[in-house]
Amino acid sequence: MSGMGLEDVVENASRRYRTTQSMVVGGLRDAILSGVLVGGQPLRQDEIAEQFGVSRMPVREALRQLEGEGMVSFYPHRGAVVSELSQEEVLEIIEIRVALETMALRKAFPLLGEEELRLAEDVLRSIDEEENLVSRWGELNWRFHATLFSPADRPRLLSIVKAQHTAFERYIRVHLVLSDYENPQREHYELLDTCRRKDLDGALQLLSTHIQNTGKTLLSHLR
Numbered sequence: 001m002s003g004m005g006l007e008d009v010v011e012n013a014s015r016r017y018r019t020t021q022s023m024v025v026g027g028l029r030d031a032i033l034s035g036v037l038v039g040g041q042p043l044r045q046d047e048i049a050e051q052f053g054v055s056r057m058p059v060r061e062a063l064r065q066l067e068g069e070g071m072v073s074f075y076p077h078r079g080a081v082v083s084e085l086s087q088e089e090v091l092e093i094i095e096i097r098v099a100l101e102t103m104a105l106r107k108a109f110p111l112l113g114e115e116e117l118r119l120a121e122d123v124l125r126s127i128d129e130e131e132n133l134v135s136r137w138g139e140l141n142w143r144f145h146a147t148l149f150s151p152a153d154r155p156r157l158l159s160i161v162k163a164q165h166t167a168f169e170r171y172i173r174v175h176l177v178l179s180d181y182e183n184p185q186r187e188h189y190e191l192l193d194t195c196r197r198k199d200l201d202g203a204l205q206l207l208s209t210h211i212q213n214t215g216k217t218l219l220s221h222l223r
Helices: 006-016 020-033 045-052 056-068 087-111 114-129 133-152 155-175 178-196 200-222
Strands: 072-075 079-082
Touching: 006 020, 006 045, 020 045, 020 056, 020 155, 045 056, 056 072, 087 133, 087 155, 087 200, 114 133, 114 178, 133 155, 133 178, 155 200, 178 200
Parallel strands: none
Antiparallel strands: 072 079
């Protein structure tokens, strides 16, 4: 996207990440999320190691970590490839997100205070003002959701939920246009207002509908 190649991603990663392992994982993740590496593309460990200037071991470990995040798939006789998201997988991710995010919000709700609500609103203002929204939507969208869930104090749960957000992000970057972000952002404000009113049932329903609507929008572009 925007003429960026893997060499550019590697250069950016070498500046952003402190350790070899985090550089390779972060660089490959960035390349997949930005569309530099596309679904179905083979990931040859020796070539990646040469690009990053590292041995094959951190590359192998990075690919396994990205497999756990749903970004990479391993096949017999083919090795690692960038995973592709099918319609069936989108539907499954929607189901997982609805189940786990409503659980997280339910647990967080009694402890959701003015500080978290203010931080969540700050994120929404940042989304409104962001000039490069397509590339930053995933990060800011997750920050909003994670802020509402943070009082639940369930780090493992949030780690699983974040992985589902990440699985959507690269397809959202490629397929959605700016107008597609208007409805989810409106739903964000509605969810925030409902949380402020301490309406748990209303907030859970809005969150569920919000996730399903996002999935439907993505599905319409994948068909």
